Amino acid sequence: MSRLGNNADWADDDEYDDPSALPATQITENKDGTKTVVSYRFNDDNKKVKVTRRIKATVVREHVNPQVAERRSWAKFGLEKGHAPGPSFDTTSVGENMVFRPSTNWKAQAADAEKNPEQGSMKDQLKDKKVKCRICSGEHFTARCPFKDTMAPVEEPTGGADMGADEVGAAGGLGAGSSSYVPPHMRGKAGGAAGEKMGGRFEKDDLATLRVTNVSELAEEQELRDLFERFGRVTRVFLARDRETQRAKGFAFISYADRGDAARACEKMDGFGYRHLILRVEFAKRTT
Amino acid sequence: MRPILLSGHERSLTQIKFNKDGDLIFSTSKDKVVCAWWSANGERLGTYSGHQGAVWTVDVSPNTVLLATGSADNTVRLWNIKTGECVKTWDFPTAVKRVAFSPDGSKLLAVTEKRMGFLGTIAVLDIAYGDGELNNLNVQAEEPSLRITCEDSKATVAGWSYMGKYIIAGHEDGSVSQYDPKTGDQLENVQAHEFDHQINDLQFSPDRTYFITASKDKSAKLISASNLAILKTYVADTPLNSASITAKKDYVILGGGQAAMDVTTTSARQGKFEARFYHKVFEDEIGRVRGHFGPLNTIDVHPAGTAYASGGEDGYVRIHHFDKPYFDFMYEVEREQLRK
Numbered sequence: 001m002s003r004l005g006n007n008a009d010w011a012d013d014d015e016y017d018d019p020s021a022l023p024a025t026q027i028t029e030n031k032d033g034t035k036t037v038v039s040y041r042f043n044d045d046n047k048k049v050k051v052t053r054r055i056k057a058t059v060v061r062e063h064v065n066p067q068v069a070e071r072r073s074w075a076k077f078g079l080e081k082g083h084a085p086g087p088s089f090d091t092t093s094v095g096e097n098m099v100f101r102p103s104t105n106w107k108a109q110a111a112d113a114e115k116n117p118e119q120g121s122m123k124d125q126l127k128d129k130k131v132k133c134r135i136c137s138g139e140h141f142t143a144r145c146p147f148k149d150t151m152a153p154v155e156e157p158t159g160g161a162d163m164g165a166d167e168v169g170a171a172g173g174l175g176a177g178s179s180s181y182v183p184p185h186m187r188g189k190a191g192g193a194a195g196e197k198m199g200g201r202f203e204k205d206d207l208a209t210l211r212v213t214n215v216s217e218l219a220e221e222q223e224l225r226d227l228f229e230r231f232g233r234v235t236r237v238f239l240a241r242d243r244e245t246q247r248a249k250g251f252a253f254i255s256y257a258d259r260g261d262a263a264r265a266c267e268k269m270d271g272f273g274y275r276h277l278i279l280r281v282e283f284a285k286r287t288t
Numbered sequence: 289m290r291p292i293l294l295s296g297h298e299r300s301l302t303q304i305k306f307n308k309d310g311d312l313i314f315s316t317s318k319d320k321v322v323c324a325w326w327s328a329n330g331e332r333l334g335t336y337s338g339h340q341g342a343v344w345t346v347d348v349s350p351n352t353v354l355l356a357t358g359s360a361d362n363t364v365r366l367w368n369i370k371t372g373e374c375v376k377t378w379d380f381p382t383a384v385k386r387v388a389f390s391p392d393g394s395k396l397l398a399v400t401e402k403r404m405g406f407l408g409t410i411a412v413l414d415i416a417y418g419d420g421e422l423n424n425l426n427v428q429a430e431e432p433s434l435r436i437t438c439e440d441s442k443a444t445v446a447g448w449s450y451m452g453k454y455i456i457a458g459h460e461d462g463s464v465s466q467y468d469p470k471t472g473d474q475l476e477n478v479q480a481h482e483f484d485h486q487i488n489d490l491q492f493s494p495d496r497t498y499f500i501t502a503s504k505d506k507s508a509k510l511i512s513a514s515n516l517a518i519l520k521t522y523v524a525d526t527p528l529n530s531a532s533i534t535a536k537k538d539y540v541i542l543g544g545g546q547a548a549m550d551v552t553t554t555s556a557r558q559g560k561f562e563a564r565f566y567h568k569v570f571e572d573e574i575g576r577v578r579g580h581f582g583p584l585n586t587i588d589v590h591p592a593g594t595a596y597a598s599g600g601e602d603g604y605v606r607i608h609h610f611d612k613p614y615f616d617f618m619y620e621v622e623r624e625q626l627r628k
Binding site for chain 1: 289290291292293294295296309314319321325329330331332333334335336337351353370371372387389512565572573574575576578579608610611613614617619620
């Protein structure tokens with residue numbers, strides 16, 4: 001009887017865990033070349049924490065001259081004498097990531113990023129203002145954009161829908177108040193076909209888009225662009241990539257400015273050998 | 289871009305130097321210790337201790353065998369980089385504000401302070417490298433082979449031009465002068481910066497045919513080494529402590545900030561404690577990198593132009609390895625030029 005009081009039951013004995021012991025670290029290899037490391041530790045409140053990390057190891061080989069390589073083997077000295085190799089935490093740390101993007105009008109961008117522009121006179125604020133295209137954000141007027149026939153402006157996904165509404169109101173198509181709602185099917189009568197087709201001319205893009213399959217995992221967007229650009233102006237190259245490994249998934253879309261170029265490219269590039277694989281090129285089907 | 293922060297110093301930084309291969313960084317500060325770091329990961333290789341006062345300046349020999357430091361304890365010390373031993377000490381009458389190896393490493397110049405009745409001088413020391421196996425490094429000349437005395441205005445910074453042909457010095461009164469390193473004669477003197485605005489830094493381009501000066505007059509100038517013609521001017525809104533020319537890309541990096549004694553009266557925002565990037569040719573400011581909590585005292589660029597390190601009044605060294613947008617940036621005209 002006295003045994004029961006202080007000792008654990010024999011049945012629990014096997015499963016009895018020392019609460020201070022931590023389970024062993026598990027490492028599993030994933031299909032895509034990454035590793036998942038599950039480790040356990042105690043946090044500041046002495047609670048057990050499970051840490052799951054997904055690690056992708058990249059080996060970077062660099063060639064250095066022999067003197068530099070020889071220096072790598074030097075022993076530490078002075079205050080660092082006898083310390084283990086690798087940066088020590090009390091002298092070396094990594095700062096916050098920062099974006100450094102050189103630009104001719106960096107002042108305006110910095111003000112935008114901070115949302116706290118220094119209050120200067122209007123003239124100062126406009127001094128660094130640059131022309132910016134609404135379609136491609138280049139430094140030209142929107143009307144001069146080389147992509148204006150093929151791409152929609154970023155801010156207006158549906159071409160001129162609000163403009164259509166204005167016209168109808170002015171024409172007095174229905175009702176008393178000019179601000180009253182006009183359903184889309186009524187708008188067409190007054191304002192022509194403005195509201196009829198969504199996006200209108202920008203859909204033309206689809207007609208000149210090729211779907212390329214059987215693309216190598218190691219393909220690069222720039223290489224594809226170079227390959228396909230010889231048939232005409234390429235407006236867009238999209239290469240599907242794996243989110244984690246950044247490897248190509250095996251298909252890509254190429255948009256041409258002109259359908260004739262696309263047809264020629266489709267004919268010529270279908271069956272083209274690229275990076276040990278044979279490309280299959282066809283017109284992209286419209287997504288409905 | 290993730291900066292690496294090095295916190296091995298207890299007081300403000302005075303100078304940072306990359307070695308010629310760019311794998312090591314040497315930093316000096318007002319606490320008597322000199323630190324050596326690996327530039328790739330920020331690991332500290334070791335420290336060189338022995339100085340009795342603030343260490344003002346450091347330079348590394350072109351073959352990364354010897355390190356020279358100048359200090360407020362009136363000495364120039366020569367160190368064996370690999371082992372951390374002090375191999376030679378030269379005593380001067382006043383503090384040493386700048387040391388620099390000649391391009392071939394055979395000479396070392398030391399700029400001494402004007403104080404206690406002594407005029408400012410530039411002393412040239414001959415350097416020997418023992419038997420090539422790191423032995424007998426302590427066999428060095430006892431006396432400087434040349435002393436240049438600056439009678440008008442003391443030199444604050446100095447360096448060697450291409451092939452060690454001239455010694456170029458920046459002065460307290462804002463002028464820049466050119467000396468013959470064989471005779472010690474002053475060949476030329478140009479009032480490059482505003483009168484009575486001290487030149488705080490002078491760094492050469494990779495081929496040493498031109499150099500950049502940073503001055504208290506809130507500007508930095510690119511000056512030709514052969515005739516001291518002012519090629520470019522970069523205007524900032526704060527006194528400058530350091531300026532550096534980047535390899536690979538045509539930029540210059542300027543660092544400065546409100547003088548240390550005025551800092552407490554200004555907020556961090558007004559203090560302008562940022563590294564400023566200017567385009568070397570177009571003289572436009574193209575970006576800033578912030579991070580320090582005090583003025584930037586010193587900047588050095590990796591000899592290959594892939595990274596830069598800055599040291600501040602806050603006691604930190606920050607190493608920045610540049611990423612893609614830095615290398616991609618081009619002016620429209622440059623891009624057009626490339627297309628042709």
